[in-house]
Amino acid sequence: MSGYHPFVPPAGKSKYFGQTHRQVIESLPQQRVDGWKARLESLRAAPFRGITTDGQVVAGLFALRDEGAPTAAILAAVETLLGRLTPEQSQAVRHPIDSIERRQWVNEVPRFERYGIWLDEVTPAVREAAMDMLHASLSAAGYEKTRNLMKLNGFLGELVGAPIALGEFCYQMHLFGEPSATEPWGWQLYGHHLCLTCFIVGTQMTLTPTFMGAEPRYADSGPHAGLRMFDDEERIGLTLIRGFSAAQQRKAILYATTIADGLPPGRHQGADGMSFGGSFKDNAVVPYEGIAGSELDPHQRQVLLDLTERYLSTLPPGPLRARMSDVERHIAQTHFCWAGGIDEKTAFYYRIQSPVVMIEFDHHKGVLLTNETPQRFHVHTIVRTPNGNDYGMDLLRLHYETSPHHRK
Numbered sequence: 001m002s003g004y005h006p007f008v009p010p011a012g013k014s015k016y017f018g019q020t021h022r023q024v025i026e027s028l029p030q031q032r033v034d035g036w037k038a039r040l041e042s043l044r045a046a047p048f049r050g051i052t053t054d055g056q057v058v059a060g061l062f063a064l065r066d067e068g069a070p071t072a073a074i075l076a077a078v079e080t081l082l083g084r085l086t087p088e089q090s091q092a093v094r095h096p097i098d099s100i101e102r103r104q105w106v107n108e109v110p111r112f113e114r115y116g117i118w119l120d121e122v123t124p125a126v127r128e129a130a131m132d133m134l135h136a137s138l139s140a141a142g143y144e145k146t147r148n149l150m151k152l153n154g155f156l157g158e159l160v161g162a163p164i165a166l167g168e169f170c171y172q173m174h175l176f177g178e179p180s181a182t183e184p185w186g187w188q189l190y191g192h193h194l195c196l197t198c199f200i201v202g203t204q205m206t207l208t209p210t211f212m213g214a215e216p217r218y219a220d221s222g223p224h225a226g227l228r229m230f231d232d233e234e235r236i237g238l239t240l241i242r243g244f245s246a247a248q249q250r251k252a253i254l255y256a257t258t259i260a261d262g263l264p265p266g267r268h269q270g271a272d273g274m275s276f277g278g279s280f281k282d283n284a285v286v287p288y289e290g291i292a293g294s295e296l297d298p299h300q301r302q303v304l305l306d307l308t309e310r311y312l313s314t315l316p317p318g319p320l321r322a323r324m325s326d327v328e329r330h331i332a333q334t335h336f337c338w339a340g341g342i343d344e345k346t347a348f349y350y351r352i353q354s355p356v357v358m359i360e361f362d363h364h365k366g367v368l369l370t371n372e373t374p375q376r377f378h379v380h381t382i383v384r385t386p387n388g389n390d391y392g393m394d395l396l397r398l399h400y401e402t403s404p405h406h407r408k
Contacts, residue, residue, distance in 0.1 A: 003377070004215075004216040004369055004371075004375070004377040004378075007366055007369040007370045007371040007375075008159060008160065008369060008370075009160060009368075009369070009370055011161065012161065014160035014161055014162060014368060015160070015162070015367075015368055016109060016160070016162040016165040016166065016368075017160065017161045017162055018161060018162065018164075019162065019164065019165055020164050020165070021110075021111045021164065021165060024109060024110050024111070024165050025110050025111065025112070028110060036112050039279075039280045040104065042280070043100070043103055043104065043280055043282075044100055046283055048103065048282055048283065048388075048390075048391075048393055049282075049283045049388065050282065050283065050385075050386060050387055050388035050389065050390055050393065050394075051276075051277060051281075051282070051283070051284050051285075051286055051358055051384050051386040051387070051390070052283075052285055052286075052386060052387060053285070053286060053287050053288055053353075053386075054285065054287065055285050057387050057388045058355050058387045059387075061326075061355055061356055061387050061389070061394075062356075062387075062388075062389050062394045062395060062398070063398070064201065064202070064204065064395060064398050064399065064402065065204055065322065066202065066203050066204065067203055067204045067205065067318045067319045067321075067322040068203055068317070068318025068319070068321075069200060069202075069203045069204055069205040069316060069318055069319050070136060070137070070316050070318075071181055071200055071202065071203050071205075072181070073136040074133065074136045074137050074179075074200065075179055075180075075181060076136070077129070077132045077133040077135070077136040077137075078133050078175070078179045078187070079179070080129045080132065080133075081126070081129035081130055081132070081133050082179075084123070084125050084126045084129050085117070085126060089117050089122070089126070092115055092116060092117060093116055093117050093173065093174055093175050094174075094175050095115075095174055095175065095176050095177075096176070096177065097176050097177030097184055097185060097186070097396065098396070099176055101113075101115060101116075101174065101176075102174065102176050102186075102188050102197060102391055103282055103391065104279075105188060105190040105195045105197065105209065105211070105279055106190065106195075106279045106280075107190075107192060107193060107194075107195065107211055107213065107278070107279060107380070108191075108192065109165050109166060109170075109192050111172075113172075115172075115174065116172045116173055116174040117130075117172070117173050117174075118170070118171070118172055118173075119169040119170075119171050119172075119173060120167050120168075120169040120170050120171075127169060130173055130189075131147075133187065134146060134189065134196075137187070137198055137205075137316070138196075138207075138314055138315070138316060139313055139314060139315060139316045139317065139320065141313055141314070142313060142314030142315065142316075145212070145229070145314065146189075146194065146196065146212075146314075148227055148229055149193055149194050149212055149213070149214055149229060150168050150169065150171065150194065151168055151219070151224045151227060152193075152214045152216075152217065152218075152219060152224070152227065152229060153166055153167065153168060153170065153191070153192055153193055153194070153214075154166070154167050154168030154169075154224075155216075155219045155222060155224055155227075156214075156215060156216070156368055157170075158222060159216075159368075160368050160369075162368075166192060166368070170191050170192060171189050171190065171191035171194065172189070172190055172191055173187065173188070173189050174187065174188045175187050176188065176199075181202070182201075182202055183201070183399075184199065184200065184201040184392065184395070184396050184399050185199075185200055185201075186198045186199040186200055186391075186392065190211075193211075193212065193213040193214055193215070193380075194211065194212060194213075195209060195210065195211040195212075195279075196210055196314075197209050197210065197390075197391055199391055199392025199395065199396070200392075201392065201395055201396070201399055203318070204319070204322075204395065205315070205316075205319050205392075206319075206385060206389060206390075206391070206392040206395065207314055207315050207319075207383075208383050208384050208385040208389075208390050208391075209277070209279075209282075209382065209383070209384055209390055209391070210311075210314060210382070210383040211278070211279070211380070211381070211382050212380075212381045213364075213378075213379055213380040213381060214229050214230065214378070214379055215364070215366070215367060215368060215369060215377070215378040215379075216369070216377040216378065217229045217230050217376075217377055217378065217379050218377070229379070230361075230379045230381070232310050233307070233310055233311070233361055233379075233381060234361070234376070234379075236303065236306060236307040236310060237307060237348075237350050237361060238342060239303060240300065240303045240304060240307060240336065241253070241338050241342050241350070242342055243299075243300060243303065244291070244300070248291055248295065248296075248300075249342075251290065251291045251295070252290045252291040252336055252337055252338050253290075253337075253338045253339070253342075254289055254290065254337050254338065254339050255267070255339040255340070256339075256340070256341070257339070257340060257341075258273070258274050258339050258340045258347050258348060258349050258362070258363065258374050259373055259374065263339075272380075273349070273362045273363075273364050273365075273374065273380060274339060274349035274360070274362045275349070275360040275362050275380060275382055276351075276360070277358055277360055277382040277384045278382060282390060286353065286358065286386075288335040288353060289335060289337040289351070289353075290335050290336050290337025290338065290351070291335065291336055291337070292332065292333065292334065292335050293331040293332045293333065293334040293335070293336075293354075294332040294333070301331055304331070304334065304336060304352070305324070305327065305328065305331065307352065308324075308327055308334075308352055308357065308359060309324055309327075311359050311381065311383050312324060312327070312357070312383070323356075323357075326356045326357075327354065327356060327357055329356075330354045330355050330356055331354075333354050333355060334352065334353065334354035334357075335351075335352075335353045335354070336350065336351070336352055336353075337350065337351050337353075338350045340363070340374075345376070347363035347373070347374035347375055347376055348361075348363060349361065349362045349363065353386075354386075355386065355387055356385065356386070356387070356389075357383070357384070357385060357386070358382075358383070358384040358385075358386050359381070359382070359383050359384075360380075360381065360382045361379070361380075361381050362374075362379070362380045362381070363375060363376050363378060363379060364378040364379070364380055365378070366378065
């Protein structure tokens with residue numbers, strides 16, 4: 001794997017060097033601020049539909065059910081968190097369950113919005129309670145992964161001399177709806193290279209959109225030296241594509257590169273790289289590409305399922321089993337596509353897409369580092385629930401339909 005060290009900016013020359021969050025905002029070019037405002041306006045103007053393959057939502061894919069989510073433990077943790085907030089913080093952190101704010105997550109350093117609480121601006125006791133809520137909501141592996149990505153964000157801040165703008169706790173947290181054992185509610189945590197959106201109704205939960213990334217994806221100095229992320233996602237992806245026959249590879253591999261200049265017009269997504277499911281793309285139309293699960297042998301299907309589970313395993317055990325059951329039920333319709341190389345050095349992108357899940361893995365060019373082409377030390381991953389159930393939207397609709405007093 002190529003190292004990131006040649007691409008670390010000279011001391012004092014990096015983006016956001018030594019800046020406070022206010023200074024970051026004030027230093028942004030007007031074009032970027034205008035772009036942010038335009039994205040917000042477009043989001044508010046377009047009712048939520050969800051990611052589809054052709055603009056039409058496939059109905060009947062999701063149902064209210066008991067998944068064994070650890071709702072009681074999450075409620076206990078959120079009660080502790082709320083008990084430690086000031087009245088002003090408590091008001092800022094709460095939003096209606098159908099609030100547009102939960103769709104405004106971004107993978108950004110600048111703090112465009114000031115709602116919610118910022119974990120680097122609260123007391124240690126509040127921060128600890130927020131982490132306890134995450135711990136109660138996620139699997140053990142999911143919580144560890146989340147914390148490790150936060151630590152790598154702090155490592156990046158130290159690496160480029162921007163420890164204020166890029167820190168371990170530079171993340172914004174919100175609650176949606178009133179925490180309840182029976183009524184729908186949820187929480188969201190987002191910031192640079194991390195977004196988690198949790199929706200809960202009864203003992204059922206969803207955890208999409210989820211965005212996870214790192215630049216660089218490993219720390220080789222400081223208190224977190226030895227920390228590495230996304231090895232499994234990279235390794236299993238390579239195992240799958242390398243295990244295809246030549247004919248299968250010809251079908252699965254769409255492009256030999258992920259560099260924008262080597263791709264057809266419109267295929268590269270600018271700041272989102274090769275990924276279609278980034279922020280403000282809740283209604284993206286993403287046609288199936290590559291090879292279908294129906295064209296794979298049993299072993300290849302199992303590798304595809306193992307790779308999918310690696311992403312969904314952020315969920316606690318009960319919801320994970322339920323989600324994987326959904327995935328397996330649609331395995332024949334699940335498509336896998338690839339761009340880039342399949343050697344040990346070349347950057348690549350892949351997508352897993354079915355009626356009930358869309359997963360993207362993408363190596364990126366530098367943002368805080370200076371590499372002008374995608375490198376393996378910078379990774380973005382996105383998990384979405386297509387056909388209307390990101391943010392638990394379809395479950396929320398079903399809840400309203402089956403609870404007459406909630407109908408609007």
